[in-house]
Amino acid sequence: MPLATVNLRSVCTQCNLKELCLPLGLDNHDLEKLDGLIAARRKIKRQQHLYRAGEPFEAIYAIRTGFFKTDILTEDGRDQVTGFQMAGEILGMDGISTDRHVCNAVALEDSDVCMIPYDKLEELSRRIEPLQRQFHKFLSREIVREQGIMMLLGSMRAEERLAAFLLNLSQRMRARGYSALEFNLRMTREEIGSYLGLKLETVSRAFSKFQDEGLITVHQKHIQILDSEGLRRLIGRAPI
Amino acid sequence: MPLATVNLRSVCTQCNLKELCLPLGLDNHDLEKLDGLIAARRKIKRQQHLYRAGEPFEAIYAIRTGFFKTDILTEDGRDQVTGFQMAGEILGMDGISTDRHVCNAVALEDSDVCMIPYDKLEELSRRIEPLQRQFHKFLSREIVREQGIMMLLGSMRAEERLAAFLLNLSQRMRARGYSALEFNLRMTREEIGSYLGLKLETVSRAFSKFQDEGLITVHQKHIQILDSEGLRRLIGRAPI
DNA sequence: CGAACGCTTGACATTTGTCAAACGGCGTGG
DNA sequence: CCACGCCGTTTGACAAATGTCAAGCGTTCG
Numbered sequence: 373m374p375l376a377t378v379n380l381r382s383v384c385t386q387c388n389l390k391e392l393c394l395p396l397g398l399d400n401h402d403l404e405k406l407d408g409l410i411a412a413r414r415k416i417k418r419q420q421h422l423y424r425a426g427e428p429f430e431a432i433y434a435i436r437t438g439f440f441k442t443d444i445l446t447e448d449g450r451d452q453v454t455g456f457q458m459a460g461e462i463l464g465m466d467g468i469s470t471d472r473h474v475c476n477a478v479a480l481e482d483s484d485v486c487m488i489p490y491d492k493l494e495e496l497s498r499r500i501e502p503l504q505r506q507f508h509k510f511l512s513r514e515i516v517r518e519q520g521i522m523m524l525l526g527s528m529r530a531e532e533r534l535a536a537f538l539l540n541l542s543q544r545m546r547a548r549g550y551s552a553l554e555f556n557l558r559m560t561r562e563e564i565g566s567y568l569g570l571k572l573e574t575v576s577r578a579f580s581k582f583q584d585e586g587l588i589t590v591h592q593k594h595i596q597i598l599d600s601e602g603l604r605r606l607i608g609r610a611p612i
Numbered sequence: 613m614p615l616a617t618v619n620l621r622s623v624c625t626q627c628n629l630k631e632l633c634l635p636l637g638l639d640n641h642d643l644e645k646l647d648g649l650i651a652a653r654r655k656i657k658r659q660q661h662l663y664r665a666g667e668p669f670e671a672i673y674a675i676r677t678g679f680f681k682t683d684i685l686t687e688d689g690r691d692q693v694t695g696f697q698m699a700g701e702i703l704g705m706d707g708i709s710t711d712r713h714v715c716n717a718v719a720l721e722d723s724d725v726c727m728i729p730y731d732k733l734e735e736l737s738r739r740i741e742p743l744q745r746q747f748h749k750f751l752s753r754e755i756v757r758e759q760g761i762m763m764l765l766g767s768m769r770a771e772e773r774l775a776a777f778l779l780n781l782s783q784r785m786r787a788r789g790y791s792a793l794e795f796n797l798r799m800t801r802e803e804i805g806s807y808l809g810l811k812l813e814t815v816s817r818a819f820s821k822f823q824d825e826g827l828i829t830v831h832q833k834h835i836q837i838l839d840s841e842g843l844r845r846l847i848g849r850a851p852i
Numbered sequence: 853c854g855a856a857c858g859c860t861t862g863a864c865a866t867t868t869g870t871c872a873a874a875c876g877g878c879g880t881g882g
Numbered sequence: 883c884c885a886c887g888c889c890g891t892t893t894g895a896c897a898a899a900t901g902t903c904a905a906g907c908g909t910t911c912g
Contacts, residue, residue, distance in 0.1 A: 397894065429799065444763055448848050466759065468752035474759065474904055494745065498738045511751040512708035518758035519706060523684055523692045525765035526809035538657045569766035571869055590882070591847065592877075592891075608688050628910055665888075770900070800858065816860055832859070858909085865902070875892075882885085 375493020383407055391549045392548065393434050394488070394506060402500050409496050412487050422463065422477040422485065429467030431487045435459050439558040443566070453567040454560060455517070456480075456541075459548055461560030462510055480558040525569045528607070533568040535603040538588070542585045542597055553600070557593040632700030632787065633674050634728070642740050649736050652727050662703065663716040663726065664847060669707030671727045675699050678723020679798040682715045683806070693807040695757070696720075696781075700749055720798040738791040754764060764767055764811045768847070773808040774818045775843040780827070782837055795838070806814055 384395045384406045395403055410490075413436070415553060416422050441459045454475055457463055466474040470489065477518050497504040516610065550601065557564070561572040561579075564585035579590045587603055589596040597603070624635045624646045635643055653676070656662050662673060662680065679698045684690075694715055697703055706714040708730065737744040764773050786792035797804070801812040801819075808815065818832045827843055829836040837843070 380661055416794050446763070450763065450767045451745065452649060452766045454762055456761050466755050468748050469756045494741075494748070498744060500742070501734075501738070504738060508708050508751070509732070511748070511755070512705060514755050515706050515751070516709045516714050516756065517693050518755065518762065518802065519684060522765060523686070523690065525762060526692045526806065527690045561892095562890085566766065572891080573870085573893085574868060578888095579866095580892070589741055801860095802858085811859085812859080813902085814900060816858095817900095820860070853912100857897090858887090860905105860906105860907075862905085865890090865900105866898090867900075869899080870897070871895090871896085873892100876890090878887100880886090880888100881890100882883105 382412065385434070389434075389436060389460045394462060394503075394510065396506055397462050398502050398506070399501070402502060405496065405500060406503065410486050411490055413491050414485050414487055416479040416483045416485065418479055418481050419482075420479055422483075423467075425472045425473055425477050427567065428472050429471050429473050429490065430462070431489045432462055432464040432493070433469075433477075433485040433487055435461055435463065436484045436486060436591065438485070439480045440477050440483065441480055441559060441563060441567075442477050444475045451566055453559075453563050455521075458544060458565065462514075464513055465511055469481075479565075521567075530568075530574050531578050531581065532607050533570065534564075534575060535587075535606045536580070537564065537568060538595070539600065539603055542600065553597045555595055557595060626788055627676070629674075629676060629700045634643075634702060634743075636749065638740070638742050638746070642742060645740060645807065646743065649732050650673075650726050650728055654725050654727050656719040656723045656725065658719055658721050658723075660719055662719065662723075663707075663713045664716050665713055667710050667713050669704070669713050669730065670702040671729045672707075672733070673701055673717075674726040674728060675701055675703065675724060675726045678725070678850065679720045680717050680723065681720055681803060681839060682717050682800060684715045691806055693799075693803050695761075696807065697783060702754075705751055705754055712846065720803075761807075770810050770814050771818050771821065772847050773810065774804075774815060775820070775827075776836070777808060778837065779843055779847075782840065793837045795835055796819045797835060 373559070384390055385403045386392075387393070387395070390396065390403070394408055397599055398406065410585070414422075414433075417437070425444065431453060437459055439459075441453050442455045442463065444451045457477075463477050463485070464473065467494075493507065497507050524536055528536065541555070541557075542552045545555050560565075561575045564570075565572045565575045568577075579588070582588045582603075583590050585602070587597075587599045587606075591596065624630055624633075625640070625643045627633070627635070630638075631637065635646055638646065647675070654662075675697055677699055680703060681693050682695045682697070682703065683693045689838065697717075702756070703717050703725070704713065733747065737747050741792070764776055768776065781797075782792045782793070783794050798838075799807075801815045804810075804824075805812045805815045810818075819828070822843075823830050824826045827837075827839045827846075831837065
């Protein structure tokens with residue numbers, strides 16, 4: 373796999389994502405130290421892998437632009453999408469555990485990431501306390517995010533899962549300054565289904581039902597949320 | 613809630629769990645520094661909470677003896693067990709993200725934990741590189757563990773889930789020196805069901821089916837694994 | 853000894869998956 | 883530029899898996 377790295381100095385100091393990304397909360401002095409850390413930027417074309425399960429783990433990645441999915445494929449043919457990641461989010465933290473990547477990371481659109489060499493990050497976070505704290509929070513946030521998915525997969529029915537998925541996406545879009553009520557999905561129905569533990573037909577039917585009920589409009593990948601309160605209500609009513 | 617702390621110096625240096633727990637891989641010199649960190653031991657009776665969702669996060673806990681479950685309860689009445697933890701395992705890392713515990717930790721039998729104040733752990737892990745590395749691996753391992761559950765909840769059917777659950781439990785028992793093929797469950801069918809995204813009746817039926825097929829014997833909480841290879845085969849055959 | 857709790861089992865309901873057909877948008881090549 | 887073909891999506895009919903409700907049993911613990 374050719375390393376499509378770009379040898380730009382990646383300037384956290386000037387990055388417009390610094391309020392979402394790892395540098396969150398660092399002061400200017402610390403930010404300058406961080407600038408030395410980021411080795412390279414890397415461009416990933418749609419459908420290309422950022423990394424693959426089994427590859428040696430060397431770096432985590434901060435997404436500057438673009439959209440990714442992470443998934444796990446087992447020998448027996450199971451395929452589970454474990455997450456979708458957008459700009460400002462961090463990828464690859466599962467690799468720390470075994471020094472090898474556990475899942476695959478695939479770009480769902482042409483993307484641009486900051487490569488953060490892990491040994492340097494550990495070294496720097498020993499010297500910069502706020503960075504250490506921030507990094508730990510990111511790791512923990514990933515644990516909490518996955519607990520949310522466990523909740524979703526373990527105790528919600530199909531339509532509740534899809535509603536929760538849409539609301540989560542919407543909220544993350546807003547956090548990044550995009551429209552929270554109108555956006556294009558970057559993933560297929562099958563990928564959504566894999567993420568939500570459903571078949572693509574079930575996802576499609578749920579989309580149609582939401583549309584019939586006036587909660588959203590769907591045209592292929594284009595989604596418009598008409599009644600986000602209605603979607604929330606859908607989740608809020610647990611069965612018994 | 614009364615803090616049932618015991619003011620023993622907790623001696624990692626002499627703990628027989630140090631090969632499983634956070635000190636894993638530390639040399640004697642570093643272990644001694646760690647001894648100063650562990651503030652207190654704490655005894656938790658069966659059915660009592662070690663911590664509750666929403667409480668301020670101050671420490672993580674290493675289990676010395678006993679057995680816990682972690683779960684999340686939502687306002688709308690959903691209840692999801694997010695994990696079962698046994699001796700040598702670490703509890704509470706989800707709290708780092710928001711400085712509050714996200715889930716509840718409940719003892720399923722009388723238990724004994726080491727309380728590790730989080731601010732001291734961060735401070736110490738800035739000074740002891742192997743401790744930092746180890747702590748990061750523990751955080752990452754939790755991420756990977758949860759990905760395994762996502763896989764289970766998202767792509768396995770009831771019997772596969774239960775087989776995976778039994779094999780995982782068995783493997784962890786072995787790692788701790790207990791019999792891997794014969795043990796007592798500490799949790800109810802309902803708790804297993806919540807963890808696996810199933811109803812307790814489905815869990816019970818699957819247990820009965822495994823027994824009919826000669827894979828295990830079940831008497832209430834007592835489990836004997838007769839054919840672990842058979843259980844593995846059950847998982848290995850993905851649908852399609 | 854009795855009550856409460858957890859477990860098992862049966863009959864039936866509901867949800868979701870499976871298979872199949874058809875539609876539509878998009879990109880490619882003529 | 884248009885036509886064709888591919889891929890992703892939608893929808894329907896039916897099948898399978900799991901949930902629901904209910905009854906009864908065994909253990910355990912007060």
